Amino acid sequence: MKKYSRDDPSYNPRPKICEWLARGFEHVQSAPYKVSARWVFYRLLEDGFFDNKDDYTNKFEKPFSKARHAISSNCQAVLDWKPDTVIDETIMTINRTGYYETAEKWRENLRCYLDHNYTQPVYLEIWFEARAMIGQFQHYTERILLRPFGGYSGIFECWNIAKELERAADSYQKPMQIIYFGDLDQYGEDIGGVSLRYVRKWCEVEFDFVKGTTDDQIKDLRVKQWEAISDQQAGEIIQKAIAPFFDQSALDLLRDKERKAVERLA
Numbered sequence: 001m002k003k004y005s006r007d008d009p010s011y012n013p014r015p016k017i018c019e020w021l022a023r024g025f026e027h028v029q030s031a032p033y034k035v036s037a038r039w040v041f042y043r044l045l046e047d048g049f050f051d052n053k054d055d056y057t058n059k060f061e062k063p064f065s066k067a068r069h070a071i072s073s074n075c076q077a078v079l080d081w082k083p084d085t086v087i088d089e090t091i092m093t094i095n096r097t098g099y100y101e102t103a104e105k106w107r108e109n110l111r112c113y114l115d116h117n118y119t120q121p122v123y124l125e126i127w128f129e130a131r132a133m134i135g136q137f138q139h140y141t142e143r144i145l146l147r148p149f150g151g152y153s154g155i156f157e158c159w160n161i162a163k164e165l166e167r168a169a170d171s172y173q174k175p176m177q178i179i180y181f182g183d184l185d186q187y188g189e190d191i192g193g194v195s196l197r198y199v200r201k202w203c204e205v206e207f208d209f210v211k212g213t214t215d216d217q218i219k220d221l222r223v224k225q226w227e228a229i230s231d232q233q234a235g236e237i238i239q240k241a242i243a244p245f246f247d248q249s250a251l252d253l254l255r256d257k258e259r260k261a262v263e264r265l266a
Contacts, residue, residue: 011070011078017063020049022077024064025085031231033139034087036132037064042227053225087135112261116143119250123172124242125165126212127195128181130226133234137181140238143251149195158198169205176207177245181238183226212241 013021027043028035041056041064050059067073067081117123124144128137131148138146147161169176180196196209217237221229229237 009066009070010072011066012074013063013067013078018075018077020044020047021063021067021075021081023047023049025077025080028085031136033135035135036088037061037086038132039227040064040086042225045225046223046228112258112265114254114258116251116254117168117172117174119254120174120245120247122175122177122245123168124177124179124245126179126181126238126242128212128226129183130181133227136231136234137238140235141242144242144246155198158195159202161195162199162201162203165199165203165207166205169207176205178207178209179212179241179245180209181212181226181241183224210241213237 024040024044027040031039037060038056041050041060044050044060045053045055050056064081067078068083068085070078070081073079125147126137126141126144127147127149129149134146134148137148165176178196221233223229226234
């Protein structure tokens with residue numbers, strides 16, 4: 001059986017495109033999680049292959065799509081790319097059936113998750129602008145509720161966030177903490193500010209809101225887009241920001257309880 005449809009074309013790009021496809025694939029290989037096409041673009045933008053954000057649509061998107069579809073090429077970089085090399089931001093399938101073919105498979109996938117929020121010093125959420133980077137925030141955090149914004153949040157979304165914060169405050173009876181990671185420019189600041197203003201307007205409980213990046217970090221990074229930060233830098237920033245609010249030892253104890261519960265069930 002053919003791996004791809006026979007209708008998928010051959011693609012032989014110009015040397016310059018082949019060059020940035022190769023560099024983009026190197027970036028993908030450096031990340032320990034699935035990244036998106038937009039993440040790849042911003043890394044190439046910082047590398048100097050593109051001039052501005054508009055090049056994502058004008059110069060990057062079409063060649064990149066062709067490379068992911070191609071089954072033959074005189075450029076090795078094209079052949080490195082596959083349809084599943086990066087994730088797509090618009091479609092996500094979540095399997096909720098809980099079906100396993102055998103009892104052995106069921107036991108292998110048996111899990112017990114206790115609510116970590118009851119054992120933490122604060123109720124913590126992470127908000128971030130760069131929706132394409134959800135894999136990165138999942139990789140560098142554990143159990144913390146993540147809210148990817150992907151631009152300005154609407155009235156409906158902000159209303160729901162406000163009500164969810166109220167329910168969390170009622171359930172956990174502890175301080176509420178939000179950490180926000182946005183692009184390192186005025187646009188990123190504005191998105192966080194507008195969303196925060198809407199949520200505070202409709203939320204009847206108090207919560208603390210802090211930026212995940214300091215002014216000194218922004219100066220040192222010398223980039224504007226979060227997606228352009230190296231994986232190592234992003235991981236260090238995220239983990240440093242959550243450290244004052246997240247008790248890792250409490251989570252380790254909780255995981256031990258979960259493990260023992262699974263052993264009893266199995």
